[in-house]
Structure formats: structure tokens, C-alpha cells
Amino acid sequence: MEDDLPLLQSLIDAYGPCGQEEEIQSLCRKELEPLSHETWIDEAGNLIAKITGEKPNLPPVRIFVHMDEIAMIVKSIQEDGSLRINPLGAIYPASLGQGPLAILGDKKFLLGILSYGSIHTTKETPSTHKILPKEYKGEGCAPFWEDVRVTTRQTKSDLASAGVHPGTRVVIPKSRRTLCLLQDCFAGYYLDNRGALAIAIKTAKKLQKKPPVRTVYIAATAQEELGAHGASYAARTLPEGITIAIDVGPVSNEYQTTLSPNPIVVYQDGVATYNKSLADQLIHCGRKIGIHPQRAVFASYGSDASYPQSRGQTGRTSLICFPVENTHGYEITHKNSLQLCSDLLTEYLISSG
Numbered sequence: 001m002e003d004d005l006p007l008l009q010s011l012i013d014a015y016g017p018c019g020q021e022e023e024i025q026s027l028c029r030k031e032l033e034p035l036s037h038e039t040w041i042d043e044a045g046n047l048i049a050k051i052t053g054e055k056p057n058l059p060p061v062r063i064f065v066h067m068d069e070i071a072m073i074v075k076s077i078q079e080d081g082s083l084r085i086n087p088l089g090a091i092y093p094a095s096l097g098q099g100p101l102a103i104l105g106d107k108k109f110l111l112g113i114l115s116y117g118s119i120h121t122t123k124e125t126p127s128t129h130k131i132l133p134k135e136y137k138g139e140g141c142a143p144f145w146e147d148v149r150v151t152t153r154q155t156k157s158d159l160a161s162a163g164v165h166p167g168t169r170v171v172i173p174k175s176r177r178t179l180c181l182l183q184d185c186f187a188g189y190y191l192d193n194r195g196a197l198a199i200a201i202k203t204a205k206k207l208q209k210k211p212p213v214r215t216v217y218i219a220a221t222a223q224e225e226l227g228a229h230g231a232s233y234a235a236r237t238l239p240e241g242i243t244i245a246i247d248v249g250p251v252s253n254e255y256q257t258t259l260s261p262n263p264i265v266v267y268q269d270g271v272a273t274y275n276k277s278l279a280d281q282l283i284h285c286g287r288k289i290g291i292h293p294q295r296a297v298f299a300s301y302g303s304d305a306s307y308p309q310s311r312g313q314t315g316r317t318s319l320i321c322f323p324v325e326n327t328h329g330y331e332i333t334h335k336n337s338l339q340l341c342s343d344l345l346t347e348y349l350i351s352s353g
Helices: 001-012 022-037 156-161 191-209 231-238 276-288 306-310 337-351
Strands: 038-041 046-052 062-067 071-077 083-087 100-104 107-116 147-151 169-171 181-182 186-190 217-220 241-251 263-270 294-298 319-323 330-335
Touching: 001 022, 001 186, 001 191, 001 337, 022 038, 022 046, 022 191, 022 217, 038 100, 046 294, 062 231, 062 337, 083 169, 181 294, 191 217, 191 241, 191 319, 191 330, 191 337, 217 231, 231 306, 241 306, 241 337, 276 319, 276 337, 306 319, 319 330, 319 337, 330 337
Parallel strands: 062 217, 062 241, 241 319, 263 294
Antiparallel strands: 038 046, 046 217, 071 083, 071 169, 083 147, 100 107, 100 169, 107 147, 181 186, 186 330, 263 319
16 A cells, blocks of 8 residues: 555645535546546536446446545634634544644635634633643633634735635645654544545556446545535436445444454444445455455444435445544554455455346
């Protein structure tokens, strides 16, 4: 997988906050177009790549992998030019820490600093006093969005000229997106879900050598973090077939999942119960090629497959995950996990008739 690090890094470097995914969409199209028989952008902003199978009369397999990243959105602009922000997806200030953010203005991208304020305070400054350890007579609480601001050192007029307004997206800047190698693991922001995009692209490359049995639609979906809106549209508009989502899988004792190279096949999450025979078939495909997939039942979780299923927009569904520690934060995954997920998915696609 280290040979694929440039691809993964390029995917992570591309901005793609919910509802503004043009940069990552363009990069995915550049990667998938040469590997597909047809590509297009649908009305929901999903990138669709079609790979025709040997038996196109069979129901297709739809691979859903979301493009969007958890991010923030400007709620209001204060008189001093600082920004109040809301999350786009399940992200928390403590997961980011104080530091640089990119403000994606309509005309110009600006730098801001996520700020909690000075800690040398008393109850007279509730927002910062709240996060002090109790031994310093604070409440010892993690900051939440109402406790933080983005310091810009810009005037309101300057911000307006750059096209910054309520609704502007705010993301982790490219300067903080460089992956690091931690022993046998990769670590960094936005492995969710750029790692899964890498899996999909790697799988499409393998299908050039041995085509799939069924026609495959790879849907790089939009706005998954806000309720799988893109996947729901794709599930409704693409030809009906099997739906498999690829996403991060939380590493937790609660789920008996480990930070290993072995993919996770999910049988249920917090939104829907996946098709058991399909999950069992994926386990069998993995074992056939020497992979030992983990099995899991997730609770606080929903995917591009389970949300459309819960809405009656798709039939048989499954979810394959690569194991990730610190989901929705500074994430860690085994450097071989993406390769094994791609191997598992490829085996299923070339053997499922």
C-alpha cells in the first residue's frame, strides 16, 4: 500500500466539504474516467463510473463511496471579524485542536485560527473558564461549538470582499493534511472517506485485468455526512441491483474490531440491518484469497448503504470497512488495510454470478 500513498495523499489534499465537493469530484473523475466505460455527474452531484460486466443482463453491483468530508460552515460574522461556525457532520473542536483552518470564500480562500480563548480566566469569561480543569476551579469540560470562534484578523469588509458569508465552508487546510507513517499505520485527517475512494480506484484498476461478472457502478457520492443524500439519489436512479458501501470502520472494544489490515464486514449498524447472505458471501470471498475479514455490528453509525435501505430505495445491501482508530478525528489505519479491502471487493466482483 505504500506504493499507493501518493494517490491517497492526493485524495486527502483535495477539498470536499459537504455541499461543495467540486475539487474532490474533479480528481475522482480524472482517476476513474480512464478505467470506466462511461462516467457522468448526476443531479445530486454524485460522480458515476460504469464498468460493464461479462453478464450485463444480471442485476448490477453499485459501489457507494462518499466524497465529502466532515467540515464546518460559517454561522455568523462578528464585529471583530471572527467567525462563529457550526459543524457539517459529527466533528468536535476537541478533535481539531486550536490551529489553522481554511475559509473557502467565494472569491478567495483565507486563513483562520480555531480559537478557544485564553485560559487564564475566571467565571467572568464563561466560554474559556468552562474548559479549565476542575483543580483550577473550572468545570473541566471539552469545548463545544458555542465555546469557540475562528480568528481571522480581517475586517467585515475584507471578509465580504473575499466572499465570506453565512454558509461559507471552513475546512482543515492542506498544510495540516499530510499523512504521517506511524510504524505499520498511516495517520492523518480525512481517511474518512478518502481511504475508501482509494479502495474504489484500486478496484477499478484491477477490473481492467479481469472484468467483473456483473456490471459495476462506482458512485462517488455527495453529502454522505449529512444523511447520505447523494447515495439515496443514486440508489433511486441507477439500475436496481446489489448495493455495497465502502467506508471507515471504528476500532473499538465495544465492537470487537481491531486496528489490523483485515477488512470489516458489517452485519448491522444504527440505521439498518444488512443482508446476511451477502455479508456471508463477502466473508467467504475473503477467506478464499487468504484474507480473514472481521465481522461487526455497529451502533452509532450509518452508511451510504444503510440509509437508502432504510428509505426503501435499495434491496440487498452490505458494508465493507477498513479499520480506523480515532474516527472523525486524527485517524489511524493499518497501511495494508486499503489493499486488503480492495482485494476482497475485487474477488467478490469477479466471482459473483
